[in-house]
Every structure is written in structure tokens, then in C-alpha cells.
Amino acid sequence: MTTAIYGVGSMGGAVLDALADDGEGEVLAVESSAERVAQLRELHADHPTVEVVDVAEAAGRADVHLVLVKPYGVADLLEAISPSLRPDAIVVSMALGVSLADLAAHLPAGTAAIRAMPNTPAKVGQGMTVLSPADDVTDEQVTRVRELLAPTGRTLVLPESQQDAATAMSGSAPAYVYLFVEGLVDAGVAQGLTRQQALAMATQAVRGAGAMLAETGEDPAILRTQVTSPGGSTAAALARLEAHGMRHALADAVKACADRSAGR
Numbered sequence: 001m002t003t004a005i006y007g008v009g010s011m012g013g014a015v016l017d018a019l020a021d022d023g024e025g026e027v028l029a030v031e032s033s034a035e036r037v038a039q040l041r042e043l044h045a046d047h048p049t050v051e052v053v054d055v056a057e058a059a060g061r062a063d064v065h066l067v068l069v070k071p072y073g074v075a076d077l078l079e080a081i082s083p084s085l086r087p088d089a090i091v092v093s094m095a096l097g098v099s100l101a102d103l104a105a106h107l108p109a110g111t112a113a114i115r116a117m118p119n120t121p122a123k124v125g126q127g128m129t130v131l132s133p134a135d136d137v138t139d140e141q142v143t144r145v146r147e148l149l150a151p152t153g154r155t156l157v158l159p160e161s162q163q164d165a166a167t168a169m170s171g172s173a174p175a176y177v178y179l180f181v182e183g184l185v186d187a188g189v190a191q192g193l194t195r196q197q198a199l200a201m202a203t204q205a206v207r208g209a210g211a212m213l214a215e216t217g218e219d220p221a222i223l224r225t226q227v228t229s230p231g232g233s234t235a236a237a238l239a240r241l242e243a244h245g246m247r248h249a250l251a252d253a254v255k256a257c258a259d260r261s262a263g264r
């Protein structure tokens, strides 16, 4: 299988790295500037399955097309690839806020189109991509895309109406976690730890708690209770977080993100 990636920036680069390391088949990377093309060629010189090509070549060669340019560039890109697309091509747009209707408006009739929301932990195989296929996309085509993206992490299929929520809960969520870690590290430094020590502890806490959630399948409230003795030090910390409105801040932030994604 041949996969084209259009736009190899933060997100496209993360997907490319995962597919280059663990994917099957060849990957065609497409970038707009000569400087980026040269950089990518150098970066992937040791990856025999990665080729940096121009848009027309990728459009004609690939079976699956991953669109990772900025949302405002999607329409022009689709117009550019449309004349060369194979009839059985699958186009997956990972651009924020670009709807299935927008995709259909710029693709040849009958092209299989999927709207998707990835996140950057794809780079290390720990991403989440929420896929919303158009009505005429077959289960087999969805399975092909899910298998293709397996090296980037997990995939989930949801109706398009839930893409804005997926953006707020998944696409943007790594940034909330990084902010949390930044704050925790500053707090650790205030307690006398070096920044390096504090970052090592905070990183492992996030990694460990994430693994506990994923591997035990336990409710987070139960896991939290297991760390919280009555009247103890964790309880004191949690009471402060609640008093400072952590839950409210999260609800408000996720709503703001979903609203922005929906153009509200």
C-alpha cells in the first residue's frame, strides 16, 4: 500500500515518523517549500520506505491520501490532487473543522472521504485518531485506514457530529497535559527540587497514571481514592485543586475548544 502525506509539519511529521518506523508499504511525503523538501530528504535518508515527491506524483501513486496541511489550505490541495486520484483512492483529512461536505465539494464524485482528528503523540505510537467516514465509505475501507494508522496509536470511529468534541478531548488534549506538567514542575521547584528532578517525577506520574487508566480500565475516581488516605497529604492537595476550580477550568477549556472547532 502507498500512503501520501500532504503537509509534514507538527502533526504530519508525527504521522510520518510513526509510519516510517513501523508502517507497512511506502510513504510519499509532500511539502510546499524547497527548504522543507530538502530537510525531509535529509531526515529520512535512512528510511527506504519514505520518498519525498511533488504533489502530482503523490496524487497519482498513492492508495491513501492523508491531508495534513492547515485547514485554509485543504480546498486548494484537494483541487490539485483531484485530477490524478485513482478511482479507488481514499482521502483522509486531518484538518480541524474541515467537514465531510467540504471534502466532497473539492473531490471527484465517489471518492472515499474520511474526516479525522489525530493528536501529536502519534509520533511515539501513542496517539488517538478519531475517524468519521462519509456514508458511502465501506467498512473495508475504514479497516484499511485503521490498519494503516495502527503505528500511530489507537483509532476510534465516531459520527462526524462528534468531531468537535473529539478535537477538544483528543486533538488538543496533549497541550492541556503539557500545561499541567509545566505547572507541576514549577511547583516542585518551589519545593526545592531541581527542574530536572521535578520534570522526571512529573513525567513518570503522567506516564504511570496513564498506564494505570489504560491497563486496569478502572474508573479514575477509584484510582484517585486509592492514592488518597482520609485526612492525608494527597487529600490536602486535592482539596486545594478543587477549591481552585480545576474541574470547572477543564470543563470551560474543553467547551471553548469544541466551540472554536465548530466555528461557534
Ligand SMILES: NC(=O)c1ccc[n+]([C@@H]2O[C@H](COP(=O)([O-])OP(=O)(O)OC[C@H]3O[C@@H](n4cnc5c(N)ncnc54)[C@H](OP(=O)(O)O)[C@@H]3O)[C@@H](O)[C@H]2O)c1
Residues within 6 Å of the ligand: 006, 007, 008, 009, 010, 011, 012, 013, 030, 031, 032, 033, 036, 055, 067, 068, 069, 070, 071, 073, 077, 094, 095, 096, 117, 118, 119, 120, 171, 172
Ligand atoms: N498540531 C496538532 O497538534 C494537530 C492536531 C490535530 C490536527 N491537526 C491538523 O493538522 C494540520 C496541520 O497542522 P500542523 O500543526 O501540523 O501545521 P504546520 O506545522 O504548519 O504544518 C503544515 C505543513 O504543511 C505545509 N503545507 C502547506 N501547504 C501545503 C501544500 N499545498 N502541500 C504540501 N505541504 C503544504 C506547510 O508548509 P508551509 O509552512 O511552507 O506553508 C507546513 O509545513 C492542520 O489542518 C491541523 O488542523 C494538528
